[in-house]
Amino acid sequence: MDVCHYDVQVKTAIKEQKAEAIVLTDDGMNLTAFWTRLLCGCGTDGRFEPVYVMENIIPLFDKSFNYEIVERESWFYGEYLQAFYTPEANKIVIRDDVYERALAGVALDVITIAHEVVHCIQSIVMRFLNAMQCVEFKTAICSNDSNEMQQHELQTDRITSLVLSPDSLTEGKTDNEILQQYFINPLIQFVCGLIKTAGKNLLEALNDTNCYNEVKEVERCAV
Incomplete structure (x- = not known):
């Protein structure tokens, strides 16, 4: 099969995937970020290390979770998609050069992996907070290009920024x-x-x- 044609097929398949989009209130995002840090052992001022969390912390909460590091030469997901989380397989997939740079502390790559890690642990934290009946949120099974999913992605970005730099959670x-x-x-x-x-x-x-x-x-x- 032609590689370019395969690349289009893969990106189309990813775009057409349906998943559960979690949409939170502002208070819900703050609570999720705060408890994410606590459950990952970061407290209110510790450093959040997404690679370490992916490899060591998430498996403690979810035995079905796994991850895969793919060599750049074998990466058929496009240049701009450098990592992703697939809920169906409960799996994070990362291009190897992004993974290596994240290990070296390159900020952009750390954020890229942190976003996917937050995607994964969001459902774990939400189940915990929902059990406490202290977070308002709605869920929807929708395609990756739906309005709900776009809102979910923006909120995941927000939660990721709070998890990486939690000052606004406790400042003042x-x-x-x-x-x-x-x-x-x-x-x-x-x-x-x-x-x-x-x-x-x-x-x-x-x-x-x-x-x-x-x-x-x-x-x-x-x-």
């Missing part, structure tokens, strides 16, 4: 304010969510009991 905030925003408020919302769920279940149980009693009363009168 006291320790108590950081604790309030990123720990206490989510925990309160989580507890309130549990209470609401418990109350809803109780009301449903009471309603079911009333219906049961009404049916029994009708049966008794019929006899």
Whole structure:
């Protein structure tokens, strides 16, 4: 097969792929970035190393995850696509020269890999935050060129910048304010969510009991 023709086919296939796009509020992006750093062991001021996270941290949370470094000579995804994450395979694919430069600390290549790493761990963090019922977001299964996916990509860029340079997450905030925003408020919302769920279940149980009693009363009168 002609390489140029193959290149077009590959890029077309990538463009037409459908994936789940996560769209967050501003507070949701900040929470996601903050908890991403915590779960990756960076804290509020540690250095985020995307290659290290990809190779050592993500596999701890997700055993199905893998990554592949492809030699430049075998790279058929176009010059401008240097790395990507494919949700279907739960896999990050990186061109080898980008990988090597990222290891050497070249900023642009570090950011390129960090963006794909954030794509991967975003769903892990979101499942965690969603379980706490403290983040508002919507999801949509859509093609890579849809408006939802474009918004998701822009938000991933934003989260990546926050993860790499987290000053804006904590800048001007006291320790108590950081604790309030990123720990206490989510925990309160989580507890309130549990209470609401418990109350809803109780009301449903009471309603079911009333219906049961009404049916029994009708049966008794019929006899």
